[in-house]
Amino acid sequence: MKIVIIGAVAGGTSAAAKARRNDEDAEIKIYDMDYDISYSGCGLPYYIGEEIQDRDELTPRNAAFFKKKYNVDVFRRHEVLKINTENKVLTIKNLDTDDVFDESYDKLVIATGAKPIVPNIEGAEKSNVFYLRNVRQADKIKEYILSHKPKSAVIVGTGFIGLEMTENLKKLGIEVTLVERLNQVTPGLDSDMAAYVEKYLKSKDINLILGDSVAALKGETLVNEVALESGKVLNTDFVIMSIGVKTNTELARNAGIDLGAKGSIRVNTKMMTNIEDIYACGDCTESFSVINKKPLYRPLGSTANKMGRIAGDQLTGGNLEFRGILGTGIFKVFDMAVAQTGLTEKEAQSEGFDTVVCHNIKPDKPAYYHGKEMVIKAVADKNTGKLLGVQIVGYTGVDKRIDVFVTAITFGAKAEDLFHLDLAYAPPFSTTKDPVMYTGMILDNAINRGRELITPKELNGLRKAGNDVTVIDTRVSRQYEEAHVENAINIPHAQVRNKIDELDKEKVVVTYCNKGVTGNAVQNILINNGFKKVYNISGGHKNYKAQTK
Amino acid sequence: MKIVIIGAVAGGTSAAAKARRNDEDAEIKIYDMDYDISYSGCGLPYYIGEEIQDRDELTPRNAAFFKKKYNVDVFRRHEVLKINTENKVLTIKNLDTDDVFDESYDKLVIATGAKPIVPNIEGAEKSNVFYLRNVRQADKIKEYILSHKPKSAVIVGTGFIGLEMTENLKKLGIEVTLVERLNQVTPGLDSDMAAYVEKYLKSKDINLILGDSVAALKGETLVNEVALESGKVLNTDFVIMSIGVKTNTELARNAGIDLGAKGSIRVNTKMMTNIEDIYACGDCTESFSVINKKPLYRPLGSTANKMGRIAGDQLTGGNLEFRGILGTGIFKVFDMAVAQTGLTEKEAQSEGFDTVVCHNIKPDKPAYYHGKEMVIKAVADKNTGKLLGVQIVGYTGVDKRIDVFVTAITFGAKAEDLFHLDLAYAPPFSTTKDPVMYTGMILDNAINRGRELITPKELNGLRKAGNDVTVIDTRVSRQYEEAHVENAINIPHAQVRNKIDELDKEKVVVTYCNKGVTGNAVQNILINNGFKKVYNISGGHKNYKAQTK
Incomplete structure (x- = not known):
């Protein structure tokens, strides 16, 4: 059997390695257009920022490695021009010699990846306009910085790469201006969570331009x-x-293979395309959502590896099948960590879910163990109680919590399940109840126990619609006087029990404190005293304040 | 309704707070013998080691706090002498005044906790023999260190507190000798994992005496x-x-309440004892295993909090129920983190499971992002493929992986499920495939795909039983010559395909490399070439070497 793979980065090399592990005898060849193979695309910003000192760390495996370890032949600088699916032959061009030749296959894997979008504007191809996707492009940026000693950069786009590059250029002493088409950074987050990232970027002296696009360079x-x-x-x-x-x-x-979301190759759970003996994997390939099984295109190194391994297994008679993704992502920008998995509130609502959300603000560890506060926004389905997605913005311990949520959501966890997790507790690692557990408790209270939350946005909407709402600031007077929600009255927690008779039990009441805990305590007191409708502001005054630009 | 709670640390105060959140009207009183209430027992070693500077950080909530915030009356220095279950009356003694009085209850919560075991030996009560359980005991240790400026300490026992105190005393410049009755440290781990902790402690100049006990002080x-x-x-x-x-x-x-494991109070999932209207929670209370539902006594602050919250909810008509624990634990000793959840190999075997184990040695992040290696020992059930337990020894990122395993095991995950998790990947946080995923892949390969593992202990057993085994060191010759498994022959991975004909396919073959990956590659080659029985050493030569004392 002869297996030919087009593309030698994450997906293609994973497929080759797994195929060889299963099958000693198959002939395995990989063709790739690029100079570099099997590189860590996610490491590129850190190579530019000199966190990675040695270029070889980005490309630990060369063609000789694949020959020696896997008996796989890797051909770099070879472009596959055409797939003849009838007689199973590829037409291939050697980019160094311009020779064109044919190569037959029994099974073919397409792992051609993705390329950066080049906008159709004046100057987009100029030599100091950089697109970061492969090692050569990273080299070019490094060389430019070395030779031109630039003082300023404009980064267009605020996804993972845009923000990782922001940190890495800033570390090299370069002033950075970020330009984002949307009215928020980090398109993968809800705007109320992006607000935290925006404030942080500004505190790091990043010039942030939102809601604007590049017209010309x-x-x-x-x-x-x-x-x-x-x-x-x-x-x-x-x-x-x-x-x-x-x-x-x-x-x-061109070979007649069906495409799906955003032009990615449509595959079944065995990574097979619509044409027999042709598989696809990696960033050129469509995925689907664990939550609603709908097609999803979310190119990431981790998913590419997973798809490649499954394709390699299937090629050689294995039974591994792809189970979909949650679209999990994480990035670091300076000391901030930003992570998300599953559906955002906006996505969940557009999918037709009746959502409940909470903003849980908690330290990852006790203060004496240098704990730092994180904001966890969780989205659940009101009807089933199931978790739909989570977004976290914080500093330390964000990656741990998102991975616990990923695991819980994968297994169909309901909000109420989180409190029961026997997570590992000791002061250097967590608080007695972990922030994940609190998130479940808050959502469970909102969904099943009548302790409803209201987001700052919803509160503003309620008021704009002309509703008469009593907003109670439950903090001590000093805090209230510093800053408070518009038209809020101040009744500190300790005084609420004495002042209940002054309040109208028939009116909608909204409570809040700094982060939500005391607001919830007062919400309990009011509900237990017969108040008809009491909301607590999700994330309290901290979250309310974060939403004001 | 009048709720009386005995004990005001983690369980008792959690019960009170939850009861009040549910019910504004109940009268709630807590009696505790101690001076300090609601303290962080897990923080005590760090208070002694001066990580916690301010004693108040250990006791953030005093009686006034509970009155103000929860309308709960807390009485310190009060000992409950007797529970009269017939007429629902407690006999209570004020330890400061010696007054004895009666107190009635409608519902009673017993949260009397646990106390350190004092051995029955000469000198056990002497004033410089310390037991660390509450804040006063921590004060005494601090005072002794301040006044006597000790140069050396003997710590008896190597559980969480013993090892946390080792670190904290060493940081104060005190020489530490650890004495442990068992032939290993950290009784919660299998001995092969404890071996890593032992080597590390020795590297930190801790004098370690195993398999010995104190006869007299x-x-x-x-x-x-x-x-x-x-x-x-x-x-x-x-x-x-x-x-x-x-x-x-x-x-x-004495009140006729049923006791269970290790003398702890037996309760149902509603935290009710056998006597009506009497509940129990916290370190005095029996728990049960999520895995096999059997009784389990594992006193920990996090579990005490959980039980307290459930008791408080049930007291006031709620429907929260206890779902059991995995017995998860984590501690830090110097820079090492040690965690475990579920069953150890030894426990799983004594429970009658047919176990498969792996030792997965992986960095938590890429080397260029300061990744540090951890050893993950995972235990699965061969028949169902389900994960039974995990132990991890490492430096950074250990807490994250144990919590992901906790979540997976709670939802009944099989080993094969782990590879499919869409965990968060970016270089500052993880490797492209997370160590958790690799663990699942290794176990899945062993359970379902014929890639069997052998532990160093099993290999020694096989050989001692007189089996003729070919052991192949698949590393390069230089590594083989430095150190290798007894009687191993050296066939580097790249040469295996050429040397297959020199080997006996009918004989049992054991492969290994440094950590397991190349050993597995060679195992694949041999199996694919018709070898009958091939094992790969779990954790490779690194794990083999760690087992030699």
Whole structure:
């Protein structure tokens, strides 16, 4: 049997390695257009920021490695021009010699990945406009920084790469301006969570321009001005374009292979395309959601590896099947960690779920063990109580909590299940009740025990719609006087029991404190005293304040 | 309704707070013998080691707090002498005034906790023999250190407290000798995992005495010699006894309440004892295993909190029920983190499971992001493929992985499920495939795909039983020559395909490399070439070497 794989980064090499583990005899060949193979795409920003000192760390496995360890032949700088699916032959061009030749296959794996989107604007191809996807592109950025000693950069796009590059350029002493088309950073987050990232970026002296796009990149040989749609003009020494990627699927499409979400190759759970003996994996391939089974395109190294391993297993008679993804993502920007999994509130609502959300603000460890506060926004389905998605913004311990949520959601956890988890507790690692447990408790109280939450946005909506709402600030007077929710009255927790008779039990009441705990305590007191409708502000005044720009 | 609670640390105060959240009208009183209430028992070693500077951080909530916030009356220094279950009356003694009085209850919660075991040996009560359970005991240790400036300490017992105190005393410049009755440290781990902790402790200049017990504590007024059963005598400036705890359940037993594991109070999932209207929670209370539903006594602050909350909910008409524990534990000793959940291999075998184990040695992050290696020992049930328990020894990221395992095991995960988790990946947080996923892959390969593992102990057993085994060291010759498994032959991975004909396919073959990956690759090659029985050493030469004392 002869297995040919197109693409030698995460998906393709994983498929090859797994196929060889299962089958000693198969002939396995990989063709790739690039100079570098099997590189860590996610490490590129850290190579530029000099966290990674040695370029070889990005490409620990070369063609010789694959030959020696896996008896796999890897051909770099080879472009597959055409797939002839009838007689199972590829037409391939050697990019160094321009030779064109044919190569037959019994089974074919398409792992052609994705490429950065190049916008159709003036100057997009100039030599100091960079797109970061492979090692050569990272080299170019490094070389430019070394030779030109730039003082400023404009980064367009605020996804993972945009924000990781922000940190890494800033560390090199370069002033960074971020331009984002949306009215928020980090498109994968709900806007109320993005607000925390925005405040943090500003505190790090990042110039943040939201709701604006690049109209043109101007300059003689090099770009030195970025003209925005708003008319604003930014002076800059170079530009990094990180506005997303586009699948490399022209080859597949021309061969009659079905495409799906965002032009990615449609596969079944065995990573098989619609054409027999042709598989696909990695960033060129469609995925689907664990939650609602709908198609999803979320290109990531971890998913590419997973798909590749499954394809390699299936190629060689194995029974591994792809189970979908939650679309989990995490990134670090300076000391902040931002993570999300499953559906955002916005996505869940557009999928038709009746959502309950909470903003749980808790330290990851006790203060004496240097605990730092994180904000966990969790989204659950009101009808089933099931968790739909989680977003976390914090500093330390964010990755732990998101992975626990990932695992819980994968197994169909309800909000009420989280409190019961026997998570590992000791002061250097967590609080007695872990933030994950609190999140479940808050949601459970909202869904099943009548302790409803209201988000700052919902409160504003309620008031704008003309509802008469009593808002009670339950904090001590000093805190109330510093800053409070518009038109809130101040009744500190300790005084509530004495002042109940002054309040109208028929009116909608909204309670809040700093983060939600005392607000909830007062909500309990009011409900237990016969108040008809009492909401507690999700995330309290901290979250309310974070939403004001 | 009048709720009376005996005990005001984790369980009792949690019960009170939850009861009040549900019910504004109930009268709630708590009686406790101690001076300090609601303290963080788990923080005590860090208070002694001066990680916690301010004593108030250990006791953030005093009686006034409970009155103000929860309208709960807390009485310190009050001992409940007797429970009269017939007429629902307690006999209580004020320890400051010696007054004795009666107190009635409608519902009673027993949260009397546990106390350190004091061995029945000469000198056990001397003033420089310390038992660490409450804040006053921590104060005494601090005072002794301040006034006597001790240079050396003997710590007896190597559980959480023993090892946490080891770190904290060492940080104060005190030489520590650890004495442990068993032939391993950390009784909650299998001995092969404890071996890693032992090597680390030795590297930190801790004098470690295993398999020996204290016979007597000698000295005039203060202990200055510890005489061991072996005849060995240790000179020391003071002693910390941390050989476990004993439930405070005489009061309950005298009232006719049923006791269970290790004398703890038996309760149902509603935290109700056998006597109507009497509940129990916290360290005096029996728990049960999530895995096999059997009774389990594992006193921990996190579980006490959980039980207290459930008791408080049930007292006031709620429907929360206890779902059991996995017996999860974690501790830090210097820079090492040690965690475990579920059943150890030894426990699983004594429960009658047909076990499969793996030792997965992986960094928590890429090397360029300061990743540090951890050893994950996972135990699964061969028949169902379900995970039974996990032990991890490492440095960073251990807490994250144990919590993901806890969540997976809680939901009944099979080993094969772990690979499919969409865990959060970015270089500052993890490797492309997380160590948790690799653990699942290794176990799945062993259980379902014929890639069997053999532990160093099993290999030694096989050989001792006279089996003729070919052991192949698959590493490069230089590594083989440095050190190798007894009687192993050296066939580096890259040469295996050429040397297959020299090997006997009918004989049992054992492969290994440094950590297991290359050993598995060679195992694959041999199996794919028709070898009948091939094992790979679990955790490779690293794990083999760690087992030699």
